[in-house]
Amino acid sequence: MEATFEKLRTLQDILYAKFKLEKEINEIPKALVTKTEVLNRAKKAFIERNEAGEQGKAKLRRLTLELTDATKKREGFEKQMDLIKTQKEYEALDKEIRDATEREQTLRKDIQKEERDLEELLGTLEKQERQIALDEEELKEEGEKIQAEGTSKKDHHAELVAQEKGITPGMDEDILFKFERIIRNKEGLGIVPIVNGCCSGCHIILPMQFVNEVRNQDKIRFCPYCSRILYFQSGMDPAKRDQIEAGSLAELVDEEEEADSDEE
Numbered sequence: 042m043e044a045t046f047e048k049l050r051t052l053q054d055i056l057y058a059k060f061k062l063e064k065e066i067n068e069i070p071k072a073l074v075t076k077t078e079v080l081n082r083a084k085k086a087f088i089e090r091n092e093a094g095e096q097g098k099a100k101l102r103r104l105t106l107e108l109t110d111a112t113k114k115r116e117g118f119e120k121q122m123d124l125i126k127t128q129k130e131y132e133a134l135d136k137e138i139r140d141a142t143e144r145e146q147t148l149r150k151d152i153q154k155e156e157r158d159l160e161e162l163l164g165t166l167e168k169q170e171r172q173i174a175l176d177e178e179e180l181k182e183e184g185e186k187i188q189a190e191g192t193s194k195k196d197h198h199a200e201l202v203a204q205e206k207g208i209t210p211g212m213d214e215d216i217l218f219k220f221e222r223i224i225r226n227k228e229g230l231g232i233v234p235i236v237n238g239c240c241s242g243c244h245i246i247l248p249m250q251f252v253n254e255v256r257n258q259d260k261i262r263f264c265p266y267c268s269r270i271l272y273f274q275s276g277m278d279p280a281k282r283d284q285i286e287a288g289s290l291a292e293l294v295d296e297e298e299e300a301d302s303d304e305e
């Protein structure tokens with residue numbers, strides 16, 4: 042039984058590292074996908090703004106033509122001024138000239154406004170284009186880096202799987218299945234000693250009868266509260282026992298701190 046516990050403890054470290062790595066490997070593409078989505082949205086906005094720019098340019102061309110037209114009309118009316126004979130004719134032509142002049146002024150104003158808007162839009166477009174190019178470059182570099190990281194993580198993962206396969210043959214499959222699940226759910230701690238009658242995983246006091254059953258070591262037993270595998274360390278050296286007890290206390294005080302030091 043002691044040998045089985047030892048195997049489980051070794052396996053625990055391997056599985057914990059393996060699961061952590063699997064999570065990291067899965068999360069890598071997610072980060073990249075999010076950034077790609079952001080970039081694609083920026084590109085779409087750029088295309089839309091660019092279309093608005095083209096429309097603005099077309100409008101400006103149209104307004105310029107209309108202005109040329111209005112100017113020609115006014116000049117034509119002005120030439121006719123030399124030919125008029127009556128007051129009535131004069132008044133009619135004068136009105137035409139005033140209307141045409143007004144039209145020219147309106148068009149000039151419209152053109153100025155359109156030019157200002159377009160200039161601003163083109164400035165924004167230029168900035169966006171530069172930003173998109175920068176983001177694309179950054180994303181490309183990151184993608185390459187991530188791919189390299191992913192490869193080294195997958196290599197490490199394969200090593201861990203090989204180590205795992207070196208330990209698991211001959212072990213009870215049901216127990217292995219449960220053990221893996223506990224390690225996944227309990228942040229890497231699947232096998233813990235009983236300390237002062239408490240499960241050192243969840244710190245709940247265990248029934249005396251149950252503690253004795255664990256001590257008998259006739260079969261593997263799981264903590265009824267946190268499902269971790271329990272073992273009884275009878276011949277534990279006092280220094281180590283104190284360490285575990287202190288650790289358990291620290292864990293009670295600050296669970297997170299304990300989790301950090303576990304990772305080290």
Ligand SMILES: [Zn+2]
Nearest residue numbers: 240243264267
């Ligand atoms: Zn427990």
